[in-house]
Amino acid sequence: MNVLDKLIEVISPERAMRRYMYRKGLDAARKYDAGKADRLKAGWTTGTGTAEQIDAPYRDKVFHRARDLERNNDIAKSVILAFERNVVGRGFNLQARSGDDELNRLIEKKFKTWCRARNCDISGKLSLKEMLKLAVRRPIVDGDIFFRKVYDSAASIPFKLQILEPDQLDTSVQFGENGNRVKSGIEVDTFNKPVAYWFYKDLPDNYYYSFESIRIPAREIIHLHTLARSTQVRGISALASSMESIRDAGEYLEAERVKARIAACFAIFVKHEANSGSPYARVNGMKSENGQKIDMLEPGIVEHLLPGQSIEVANPGNIPTNTKDFVEQNQRLVGSGQGLSYEMVSRDVSKVSYSSARQGLLEDRKTFEPIQDWLIEHFCYEVYTEWFISAVLAGELPIKNFWQKKDDYLEHVWIPPGWTWIDPLRDVTASEKELNNNLATLEQICAEQGLDWREVVDQRAREKAYLKEKGLEEGSEMIAKSAN
Numbered sequence: 001m002n003v004l005d006k007l008i009e010v011i012s013p014e015r016a017m018r019r020y021m022y023r024k025g026l027d028a029a030r031k032y033d034a035g036k037a038d039r040l041k042a043g044w045t046t047g048t049g050t051a052e053q054i055d056a057p058y059r060d061k062v063f064h065r066a067r068d069l070e071r072n073n074d075i076a077k078s079v080i081l082a083f084e085r086n087v088v089g090r091g092f093n094l095q096a097r098s099g100d101d102e103l104n105r106l107i108e109k110k111f112k113t114w115c116r117a118r119n120c121d122i123s124g125k126l127s128l129k130e131m132l133k134l135a136v137r138r139p140i141v142d143g144d145i146f147f148r149k150v151y152d153s154a155a156s157i158p159f160k161l162q163i164l165e166p167d168q169l170d171t172s173v174q175f176g177e178n179g180n181r182v183k184s185g186i187e188v189d190t191f192n193k194p195v196a197y198w199f200y201k202d203l204p205d206n207y208y209y210s211f212e213s214i215r216i217p218a219r220e221i222i223h224l225h226t227l228a229r230s231t232q233v234r235g236i237s238a239l240a241s242s243m244e245s246i247r248d249a250g251e252y253l254e255a256e257r258v259k260a261r262i263a264a265c266f267a268i269f270v271k272h273e274a275n276s277g278s279p280y281a282r283v284n285g286m287k288s289e290n291g292q293k294i295d296m297l298e299p300g301i302v303e304h305l306l307p308g309q310s311i312e313v314a315n316p317g318n319i320p321t322n323t324k325d326f327v328e329q330n331q332r333l334v335g336s337g338q339g340l341s342y343e344m345v346s347r348d349v350s351k352v353s354y355s356s357a358r359q360g361l362l363e364d365r366k367t368f369e370p371i372q373d374w375l376i377e378h379f380c381y382e383v384y385t386e387w388f389i390s391a392v393l394a395g396e397l398p399i400k401n402f403w404q405k406k407d408d409y410l411e412h413v414w415i416p417p418g419w420t421w422i423d424p425l426r427d428v429t430a431s432e433k434e435l436n437n438n439l440a441t442l443e444q445i446c447a448e449q450g451l452d453w454r455e456v457v458d459q460r461a462r463e464k465a466y467l468k469e470k471g472l473e474e475g476s477e478m479i480a481k482s483a484n
Contacts, residue, residue: 051229052183055236056171059184063142063166066237070141073250075334075345076239080137082344086368087136089417091129092380095452097411103399107388107412110396114157114387122150122160128383131161135224135379136371142166143235146197147222147379149386159390161383164221166234170198170213177215186223186233187215194218194233222382226374242337249330256323339367365419372416380414418449 009016034041047054069076094111096104114120115128126134131147138145146164169185176187176196187196201212225235239246328346335345341360343349349357388410391397402409434440446453467473 050231052231052233055232055234056184059143059166059234059236062240062243063237065243066141066239069239069243069246069250073246075246075249075331078345078347079239079242079246079334079338079340080140082340083136083140083368083371084133086364086419087371087375087416088129088132091132091417092376093415093452094384095413095415095454097413098409099411103397103409107397110157110391111384111387114391119155119157120160122152122162126163131163132375132379134163135375138165139225139235140238143237144223144225147224147383148216149220149222151390157387157391157394157396159387161222164199168199170200173198173213183233188233192231192233194221194223197221197223222379224375224378238338242334245330245333245337249327249334252323252326340364361419369416376414376416384412385410415447415452418447418451420449 006016008019066076070080094108096107096111098104098107117127117130118124120126120128121131135145135147142165144166146166146168148162148164150160150162151158152160171185173182173185173187176182176198180187180189180195182188182198185198186194187198189195195218197216197218198213199216201214225232226238227235237243328342331346332342335342338345341364343352343357343360344364352360388397392399392402399409431440431445435442435445442457443453446456
């Protein structure tokens with residue numbers, strides 16, 4: 001109570017108390033319910049600090065658990081495969097735009113050859129398309145993936161990529177060069193910009209482990225991860241918020257399978273006379289090597305008991321449950337948390353119509369398209385630029401004035417994979433009307449299907465010329481002539 005309240009209290013204690021209580025009520029109304037420390041929120045503990053201070057203590061445990069779900073849980077796999085399938089699919093197509101058509105064709109041919117596993121991967125195992133799939137998968141599961149730029153002097157185009165995993169980062173290093181801090185294996189400057197990465201010199205496997213680490217400048221590393229806060233220097237598994245729902249659904253289904261196996265068991269117990277000498281008379285007396293009694297319950301078992309025991313039939317019933325509803329609800333929660341529809345995660349389209357299926361796919365595309373843009377911006381552009389310079393220096397691309405017009409020669413476009421139509425007739429008709437009314441371009445329509453519009457036009461021209469050479473006509477032309 002303040003001084004005024006105390007003065008009012010001397011004159012009228014009742015009014016002073018009412019004034020005090022009204023003021024307390026107004027103060028409570030101004031607060032956030034989510035910030036109250038009442039009994040309902042007593043167990044709601046939170047972490048404070050920068051993103052790296054919060055993430056670092058839990059990062060390894062989170063991605064190891066995510067890897068376990070990746071290996072053993074179907075729902076987790078369905079989420080990962082949905083991103084791989086729709087973001088990368090059959091790979092990205094390069095379209096060079098140097099301004100010289102003949103040079104563009106040479107660039108695209110050379111780059112396509114380099115994209116093979118033996119040319120682009122220093123270990124010779126993965127093609128560029130397969131690397132793109134890893135570039136999508138690993139940040140979802142591990143939170144990070146690293147590509148090191150290396151050079152093979154024996155190759156026609158020396159530039160290649162080496163894939164590194166977050167396990168290979170030496171997170172014990174605390175200080176780098178020039179007084180820089182090292183956070184979770186990444187050396188940063190005063191602006192929190194990565195300047196170097198500290199990796200173990202040898203792979204940390206179960207047979208040989210080296211605690212010696214090497215410092216690799218940031219210009220040699222392509223670090224793919226997503227940021228949720230500006231103070232992050234590394235990513236964290238995208239499955240983190242969905243892991244409990246994924247695991248709960250998996251354990252629930254396992255419990256249902258065990259219950260079903262028990263319910264399938266049907267046992268008969270048979271009584272024998274005391275002097276029958278039956279070899280089964282001692283079955284219940286069987287013990288294991290450590291003296292424990294053996295109990296078995298198997299489908300169709302017939303158990304022979306000792307005299308004085310009655311015959312009973314064990315036939316466990318099947319208790320009805322809401323397994324389907326529980327699993328569907330968890331799949332919806334997991335899908336929503338990852339930005340996917342239930343149908344995309346479960347592959348169940350039994351409850352959708354054309355309109356709802358189309359709307360669901362359009363929303364899913366809004367999830368996949370930004371990831372494609374992110375992959376092009378942070379990986380594809382970097383790889384192409386490094387490859388182009390390496391090819392010029394190796395003499396594979398004969399460009400004399402490259403350094404004077406480097407930006408012009410490096411101009412290019414990546415065409416990510418598109419999506420097929422749900423109803424081809426409706427979508428083709430809509431695309432035709434958009435094109436005829438100048439609401440879309442052929443480039444846009446082809447790009448939606450992951451096609452290069454120039455390649456489409458060139459191929460159609462070749463096909464029409466070949467049909468004309470053979471004396472054949474296309475269906476549309478035949479119909480037009482018949483109408484006339």
